[in-house]
Amino acid sequence: MSEDPDASAIAPSPSGRLLCGGCAPHDACRLGVEIADARDDVVRFEVVCPRSWHGGPGVAHGGWTAAVFDDVLSVVALRVEPRLVTKSLAVSYLRPVPVERPVQVLARIDRHVGRQWEVSAEMTLAGTALATGRAELRTRHPHHFARHEAWLARQTLSPNGSHAES
Numbered sequence: 798m799s800e801d802p803d804a805s806a807i808a809p810s811p812s813g814r815l816l817c818g819g820c821a822p823h824d825a826c827r828l829g830v831e832i833a834d835a836r837d838d839v840v841r842f843e844v845v846c847p848r849s850w851h852g853g854p855g856v857a858h859g860g861w862t863a864a865v866f867d868d869v870l871s872v873v874a875l876r877v878e879p880r881l882v883t884k885s886l887a888v889s890y891l892r893p894v895p896v897e898r899p900v901q902v903l904a905r906i907d908r909h910v911g912r913q914w915e916v917s918a919e920m921t922l923a924g925t926a927l928a929t930g931r932a933e934l935r936t937r938h939p940h941h942f943a944r945h946e947a948w949l950a951r952q953t954l955s956p957n958g959s960h961a962e963s
């Protein structure tokens with residue numbers, strides 16, 4: 798029997814880490830994110846940008862920073878609700894982020910009503926803000942992945958390569 802995709806939830810890895818589906822087989826976060834401390838609605842992370850994610854010389858690609866915020870902003874709410882998706886994500890890039898240098902990220906839950914979550918985080922180095930992130934999260938509908946698979950199955954590829962709903 799195939800696994801129920803809607804049962805999918807982030808669970809601690811063998812070494813106790815919370816990891817996304819892509820990183821779980823590695824038992825390590827490929828973005829360089831580690832939880833340092835978690836209490837109530839606030840989680841502190843130690844983050845090191847791997848050199849392979851550099852954009853400019855010695856500094857992180859903005860996509861790495863956005864992906865880190867997507868992770869940390871989810872983790873702060875995942876501790877309460879394991880079935881979440883990101884609805885929107887806004888990042889402000891204040892200063893370049895160095896590669897291979899630990900930076901701190903503090904993430905918090907600002908608001909939670911029903912399925913709706915508002916979360917925010919700040920990335921700092923020696924107390925100076927490098928970037929901030931803000932996201933809206935949603936508790937997944939019960940059949941989120943099944944609905945997606947059903948929608949995808951209805952899409953047909955036309956001869957010119959474009960998709961059309963059948």
Ligand SMILES: CCCCCCCCCCCC(=O)SCCNC(=O)CCNC(=O)[C@H](O)C(C)(C)COP(=O)(O)OP(=O)(O)OC[C@H]1O[C@@H](n2cnc3c(N)ncnc32)[C@H](O)[C@@H]1OP(=O)(O)O
Nearest residue numbers: 815816817826830868871882883884935941942944945948
């Ligand atoms: C240390 C490191 C740790 C690392 C630990 C690892 C952390 C990883 C965390 C990663 C988090 C992510 O990036 S999650 C991946 C990125 N996010 C996503 O894929 C979400 C994609 N967006 C959506 O599914 C939807 O827009 C929602 C669920 C966000 C919408 O929610 P909503 O705003 O409450 O609105 P809702 O009424 O539910 O739905 C709005 C419209 O979308 C349709 N809709 C909703 N869901 C679906 C669906 N599953 N499949 C098809 N259609 C859908 C509805 O029918 C409706 O259509 P109509 O009536 O308007 O026609």
